Amino acid sequence: MPMPEWLRLRRAQPVPAEDAAQWTKCPKCGSMIYKPDLAANAWVCTSCGHHFRMHAFDRIAMLVDADFTEIGGELVPGDPLGWTDKVPYPQKLARDREKSKLTEGVVCGFASIGGYPVALGVMDFNFRGGTMGSVVGERITQLFERARERRLPVVVFTASGGARMEEGMLALMQMAKTTLAVRRHHDEGGYYISVLTDPTTGGVSASFAFQADVVLAEARAAIGFAGRRVIEQTIRQKLPENFQTAEFLLEKGAIDMVVERKELKDRLVRLLDYGSGAQRPANGAVSGGSVVTPQPDSAETRA
Amino acid sequence: MNVIVEREKGLLQLEQRIDELKAQAAQQPVDMTAEIRALEEKYAQIQREVFGTLSPWQRVNMARHPKRPLGSDYIRALDQFDELHGDRHFRDDHAIAGGFAKLRGRRVIAIAQDKGRDTKEKVLRNFGMPSPEGYRKVIRLVKLADHLGLPVVTFIDTSGADPGIGSEERAQSEAIAQSLYELAEARVPIVATIIGEGGSGGALALGLADRVLILEHAVYSVASPEGAAAILWGDAARAEEAATRLKLTSDDLLQFGIVDEVIPEPIGGAHRDAPGTVTRVLDAVDAALGVLSALPPDQLREGRYRKFRRIGAAAG
Numbered sequence: 001m002p003m004p005e006w007l008r009l010r011r012a013q014p015v016p017a018e019d020a021a022q023w024t025k026c027p028k029c030g031s032m033i034y035k036p037d038l039a040a041n042a043w044v045c046t047s048c049g050h051h052f053r054m055h056a057f058d059r060i061a062m063l064v065d066a067d068f069t070e071i072g073g074e075l076v077p078g079d080p081l082g083w084t085d086k087v088p089y090p091q092k093l094a095r096d097r098e099k100s101k102l103t104e105g106v107v108c109g110f111a112s113i114g115g116y117p118v119a120l121g122v123m124d125f126n127f128r129g130g131t132m133g134s135v136v137g138e139r140i141t142q143l144f145e146r147a148r149e150r151r152l153p154v155v156v157f158t159a160s161g162g163a164r165m166e167e168g169m170l171a172l173m174q175m176a177k178t179t180l181a182v183r184r185h186h187d188e189g190g191y192y193i194s195v196l197t198d199p200t201t202g203g204v205s206a207s208f209a210f211q212a213d214v215v216l217a218e219a220r221a222a223i224g225f226a227g228r229r230v231i232e233q234t235i236r237q238k239l240p241e242n243f244q245t246a247e248f249l250l251e252k253g254a255i256d257m258v259v260e261r262k263e264l265k266d267r268l269v270r271l272l273d274y275g276s277g278a279q280r281p282a283n284g285a286v287s288g289g290s291v292v293t294p295q296p297d298s299a300e301t302r303a
Numbered sequence: 304m305n306v307i308v309e310r311e312k313g314l315l316q317l318e319q320r321i322d323e324l325k326a327q328a329a330q331q332p333v334d335m336t337a338e339i340r341a342l343e344e345k346y347a348q349i350q351r352e353v354f355g356t357l358s359p360w361q362r363v364n365m366a367r368h369p370k371r372p373l374g375s376d377y378i379r380a381l382d383q384f385d386e387l388h389g390d391r392h393f394r395d396d397h398a399i400a401g402g403f404a405k406l407r408g409r410r411v412i413a414i415a416q417d418k419g420r421d422t423k424e425k426v427l428r429n430f431g432m433p434s435p436e437g438y439r440k441v442i443r444l445v446k447l448a449d450h451l452g453l454p455v456v457t458f459i460d461t462s463g464a465d466p467g468i469g470s471e472e473r474a475q476s477e478a479i480a481q482s483l484y485e486l487a488e489a490r491v492p493i494v495a496t497i498i499g500e501g502g503s504g505g506a507l508a509l510g511l512a513d514r515v516l517i518l519e520h521a522v523y524s525v526a527s528p529e530g531a532a533a534i535l536w537g538d539a540a541r542a543e544e545a546a547t548r549l550k551l552t553s554d555d556l557l558q559f560g561i562v563d564e565v566i567p568e569p570i571g572g573a574h575r576d577a578p579g580t581v582t583r584v585l586d587a588v589d590a591a592l593g594v595l596s597a598l599p600p601d602q603l604r605e606g607r608y609r610k611f612r613r614i615g616a617a618a619g
Contacts, residue, residue, distance in 0.1 A: 210474070
């Protein structure tokens, strides 16, 4: 598989530089951290262990063996409602494209993790708060459809503020669309692992995030249906500190496990292994892609 | 204050005046036919002016009108209804009622959201905002419908799923996600009707259907106008502006292919003729079921997949 330029760059060793822009402040403990150190530490604060929100490219670079073939990257959002408030919606999109270097709020593609071929989707909070509009819904749907054709397990990292207001009901309907694709993948023997990262709320948490066979959450991630502010306004009282955290959900029995980021890849590989027997190999060629059967460690050499 | 109720006040005075004249005419030998007719014409004209074209915000208020027929009004109008309570895990959520029913002689599973009419009932029904138990009741009823081969009929009317602490503790997201998941591949026809307010995922959880119908002045939106305004601008008071931008009216939704059919309401709104409106809705649901029931399960599910698959397919 070809390696995209961004992936090559992100996997390269950072060049040390005494530049102010190379420093960042931990939002949790306030300590100043040298960015290359932060990157080397999987975007986990070296002082307090706070998990920084990750760029989708960094996340992919951290997880995949060597390869990543993006799908749906050509899909770009339109402006179905002709939305304008302070700025027109297309301008907001252009600004986020510039700022995030992403074309939309999710990056999807084929890769292998620890030798296991997977269909991988990674959402990014940097693009319109990871909200789900038509393109996010379409990319996720295509991911599950192509994974079904290729008999691949799906791994999705969620990070989302919910449905995207600027696309109105077309955004809400993506919950239904993605659900149908997830369900078909499942009913044909597909294996699906979701990893809920900070934050996962609204329409994404109420659809494909919680439809996986195994639901993981990154340590201390905020996860819920309604936003914290909405709940506080409704009940007119402050919520406890740990409310809607990954650990809170684990205690309530809503998720399978909470994983520290640095242990995530190993854990994911183990979980993929348990499901590798369930991916029934297809008979002969399947439209839309070659048949791939799990072959641990075979993809390591293709850097 | 509901802007439709405000607008109705002037008309109400005129209505009373006509009734008074009619009463007088019945008692006195003087012929007042011409006067009554003139007033009635004026009334009809004002009614057309006031309700002929409604802004999105007025539609939202119409959808929330205190006299609008509610889920329970539709349930009561069924040939018969045997309610099945509870989610079998935690409790019976009264924001959603469901059970066996007969609709125009057809055996179905009917499920309705209900906001409640008076204060006591509103509290009982949590103002129509379902808790996870409500959605888990839906899941169990859809499974039952699938098992017995009964079509599923849903009536949607909610400002959204309950955003309280308990609902979060009991995984509201998971409940809605699983409700969608269950409807996705049910082997029976599903017809959903938005009868009032279709608010966000809490409404969609009953709306993944083969046919989606909507009453003319009902609304269906990605978030309630207040919620959207709060999310976008941190100011729930800008709900009217949000309502205008969200494209939540029945005409907009038909245009976007999100609903399949708009059921007309009497001038002035569904509550001006509640029994007539309820009958028209049930007729439309029955007609939709008639078409869908002829399809084999696989074709039904394939159609359902394609129906939602094409929504919001962005240009490449």
